[in-house]
Amino acid sequence: MTMNRYERKQTVLMFPWLGHGHISPFLELAKKLSNTNLFNIHLCSTPANLKSIKTSPAAIQFIELNLPSLPELPPDLHTTNGLPSHLMPLLKKAFDVATDEFSGILKTLKPDLLIYDIIQPWAPVAASALSIPSVVFITTSVAATMVHFHLSNHPGIALPFSNIYYRSYEYGKVVKGLEDMRKDEDFVMECVNRSSDMVLVKSFKEIEGKYSDYLSVLTDKRIVPVGPLVAEPVEEEEDEKQNSVMQWLETKAAGSTVFVSFGSEYFLSDDDLEEIAYGLEISDVNFIWVLRFPKVERKLSLSEALPLGFLERVKDKSLVIEGWAPQGKILGHKNIGGFVSHCGWSSAIEAMKFGVPVIAMPMHLDQPINARLVEEVGIGMEVVRDENGRLSREKMAAVVRNVVVSKLGEVVREKAKQMSSVLSMKGEEEIESAAMELLQLCSRGGGGGAGPSETNEAIEIGEV
Known part of the structure; x- marks a missing residue:
């Protein structure tokens, strides 16, 4: 990709939830976007998470988010990796308490765009207050997100794709931590609703195209796949x-x-x-x-x-x-x-x-x-x-x-x-398309929480 209208790279702040299963795809997305040479990428997380990242490309800057240190939750436990299940509510509480610190990071960095996760609906609110556009990045499957939105928007109405969902697993005896899950679903829905006119998903059309189409109808937003985002295995001769x-x-x-x-x-x-x-x-x-x-x-x-x-x-x-x-x-x-x-x-x-x-x-x-x-x-x-x-x-x-x-x-x-x-064979097909979408979002500005775009006005953003 080459730039012709943009005189500088756009600064993007990426803000995943504190789980490895979230940080890993955020990091891979950061690498892919950085490789387009269109963005300066910053990734924000706790020191406990950042120190566990084995490869840190020079093009990606890390920003530490310091949560309050509680007696049962010292800084080395500010991550879901290895965290006992009974401490998870405490970690989520500490994460939410860090809202002011995160707002300070936004004020200092002044990014052109915030890409945030599905557990922190307060992040796009903070960005909107500073007229920073924001977009949610969903690291779970489109199918799972679609099910959550359908059950909330159309209770009692059968899901069009009954083969992908069965109530005994979703709300029955198999699922652990049911109440926490329902709270998380509320967060997911609020985070998606506060996103701009698009939602980024870790997926590709060959496996979830029909679910993406239905999720777009449910959310009134465009669903933009960014591909599988699988890290390449790292050779570690001394390991x-x-x-x-x-x-x-x-x-x-x-x-x-x-x-x-x-x-x-x-x-x-x-x-x-x-x-x-x-x-x-x-x-x-x-x-x-x-x-x-x-x-x-x-x-x-x-x-x-x-x-x-x-x-x-x-x-x-x-x-x-x-x-x-x-x-x-x-x-x-x-x-x-x-x-x-x-x-x-x-x-x-x-x-x-x-x-x-x-x-x-x-x-x-x-x-x-x-x-x-x-x-x-x-x-x-x-x-x-x-x-x-x-x-x-x-x-x-x-x-x-x-x-x-x-x-x-x-x-x-x-x-x-x-x-x-x-x-x-797909290569970087989804990333190239998503990068163009994000550049357009940066150009519009105006903060998160906007409704669906009413125009598809072309912007000169170079060639793919």
Whole structure:
């Protein structure tokens, strides 16, 4: 892209929620927009989050947001990564209390545009007070957002896409933290309503085009996809843990191994952990399992947390890791044949990029809808819980074997490869279009919360 009307780059402040699953796509979007050479990008988060970013491009400036330090919530816990679930309401409260500090950042930086997340409706209000335009960036699936808006706007009316949604998962016994989820949905809707005439989404038309169209009708805003935004795996020669994982994986046959991970913000219940462990054992496939425990709670050793004798019984076909593993590098390896995932949206998209079929095991929030979407596009199968929300080791083992080794899974495995090819061919298609949209928004100015644009007046912004 080249500029011809703009005499300077536009300054953009990006402001994600404090979860890794939000910061990662915001950072990838920052990189993509910076690479267009049209924007100066600043990303704002807490020191606890910023220090965890492994790669920090020189073109992206980081701005620290300091939350109040509370007795139960010291600065190193100002992140959702590893945060015990009972402290999440406190973190959200501390985040909301930082409104004045964030307003100060806006006054000092004077950005041309704010790109904000779905948990902080006060951010676009602060921007509007300074006549700074703002746009929301939704890092969850379009389908999940669409469901939330439909249920709020049309209660009692059947969703047009019933295949993507089923009430037993969304409001039944499976979902954890129901009240917090409903509060979050209110925040999502307010944040979207306060956005400019557009909404940015981490998606692409090939998988969510029809849902984007319906969400546009529900919100009266244009839905602008920015693509999958999957970080490229980083080579870290001196990372002993990464090297040992990849060396172990090299000893397995092509497509023979599943990667098991449930994200950085969810901790398995004792019942789920036990069923998953036995399910993996019964499946008789090789696996790499990443287990995480809350940071501040007393944690058991791996051998104590897992069923008695499990590690010894599966030692020849398993690698059980605590804390962190190089997910991108693992999923991109030829010997990985499946991804046992909670279906957080970033993980689902990452599986699509690397062509790895998904064994979907959603836990809460938007994950059940994402799991349905994974099945709908044909790249995975779900391990369905019973009516009481319980997992079954036998069901899990059967789905793992179906996806990874049986003839039944050939269609899923082939579809996953095709999806990877689609993403590879798309290149920067969505980013280039989104960048033009954002430049037009910068040129209009006037603060967030504007209604849909009534004109499509052309602006000289250069060539793509």
